[in-house]
Amino acid sequence: MPVFDGWCSSADTPIGNNTVRVLTGQPAHLGVGIQTTATVVPGHYASEEHVARALRRLGKPAAAALIEEKLPTTKTIRSGDLGEIYATEWIDSQSGGYRAPIKRLRWKDHRNMAMRGEDVIGMLQDPQSLRLHFLKTEAKSRATLTNQTLTEARSGLDKDSGLPSPHALSFISARLMELDDLPMADAIDDALLKHGIPVANVRHLLFTFSGNAPDALLTAALQAYPGEVNQWGVGLHVEGHGAFIGAVYDQVITNANNA
Secondary structure, rough: OOEEEEEOOEEEEEEEEEEEEEEEEOOOHHHHHHHHHHHHHHHOOOHHHHHHHHHHOHHHHHHHHHHOOOOOOEEEEEEEHHHHHHHHHHHHHOOOEEEOOHHHHHHHHOOOOOOOOOEEEEEOOOOOOOOEEEEEEEEEEEEEOOOHHHHHHHHHHHHHHHHHOOOHHHHHHHHHHEEEEHHHHHHHHHHHHHHHOOHEEEHHHHEEEEOOHHHHHHHHHHHHHOOOOOOEEEEEEOOHHHHHHHHHHHHHHHHHHHO
């Protein structure tokens, strides 16, 4: 089931042509959130096929070790990774058709290093023209969300004239080639090398995961945006942000050892 179901309430606020959506973890149901999140986290670090092959060849302890050795151990990196995971899951389940074509964290240089480049890029392919629409995303995870954090996110979204960077798209295309998803890889290459990317085919997603309520901060950030790219501001608010993250990763390890 979608990762936010069963433990989050949702409220939308229109800001002109843009929208702020706040997902609030309900205190009585945070256990559901921990369990549900823990089921999707491993797939962001290792493919299901890789884990299944390790299980078949080497047994349960080795498969569990494969997962655990990919998980970050520092609080800061766990926080950032989980923010990106939630942004990816939101795109895939609640964005109205966009999909994140790869799970980027599988290609981390080291489990305790942050990924470089744009956090997530969602894509939606027009069924007639086969041209892509892009959802350029910045994900921020903080125990206490601040204006400064949103200013940093805005700076990332506004790079490359607000468009997805050629480097990020080339990275995704190369990974899709490796995964044998040739039609999507070709569509990305066509956007980069043949058609170009018009601003009208781009939307921004500012996604936050925080221990304090993001409503006012996200509203102010979208109201202050002077550009022409349509905006989504989505905030996931979970009281006890740090403890929640720790519990999610603990549950991932427990699940792997009990699979």
